[in-house]
Amino acid sequence: MDNEQTLPGAVDPGPFYHGTKAVLKPGDLLEPGRESNFGERAQANFVYLTATLDAATWGAELAVGEGRGRIYRVEPTGPIEDDPNLTNTRFPGNPTRSYRTREPLRVVDEVLDWEGHSPEVLRGMLEHLEELRRQGIEAIND
Numbered sequence: 101m102d103n104e105q106t107l108p109g110a111v112d113p114g115p116f117y118h119g120t121k122a123v124l125k126p127g128d129l130l131e132p133g134r135e136s137n138f139g140e141r142a143q144a145n146f147v148y149l150t151a152t153l154d155a156a157t158w159g160a161e162l163a164v165g166e167g168r169g170r171i172y173r174v175e176p177t178g179p180i181e182d183d184p185n186l187t188n189t190r191f192p193g194n195p196t197r198s199y200r201t202r203e204p205l206r207v208v209d210e211v212l213d214w215e216g217h218s219p220e221v222l223r224g225m226l227e228h229l230e231e232l233r234r235q236g237i238e239a240i241n242d
Contacts, residue, residue, distance in 0.1 A: 119159025
């Protein structure tokens with residue numbers, strides 16, 4: 101599927117990215133069913149993707165696991181929808197251009213020239229996520 105074409109259920113032409121700590125190669129598939137990176141780490145019913153490098157950077161930095169964060173350019177193999185964990189939460193609409201899908205994402209290549217957030221900004225996000233955890237707020241998984 102060409103990342104420059106609008107996908108069913110989305111109006112964003114991409115390209116699309118996925119941040120993680122997993123070591124992947126072109127052609128690998130990211131599929132639902134793995135443990136979530138957030139909250140109680142329940143089995144995720146979706147795979148997440150974004151059309152911004154900033155949102156993918158958060159995914160890479162906050163992902164659970166060993167090693168450094170990585171960002172991959174990915175292409176959805178099926179329909180995508182707005183990520184309800186971010187859409188219409190702090191700001192109207194989907195300014196982070198974040199999506200989810202129940203279908204696999206195919207890895208196209210790794211993005212090597214990205215910069216992480218400053219230690220202060222990263223610490224602030226980790227504190228925010230810890231507060232959500234204390235409040236029992238989980239990712240929307242249905």
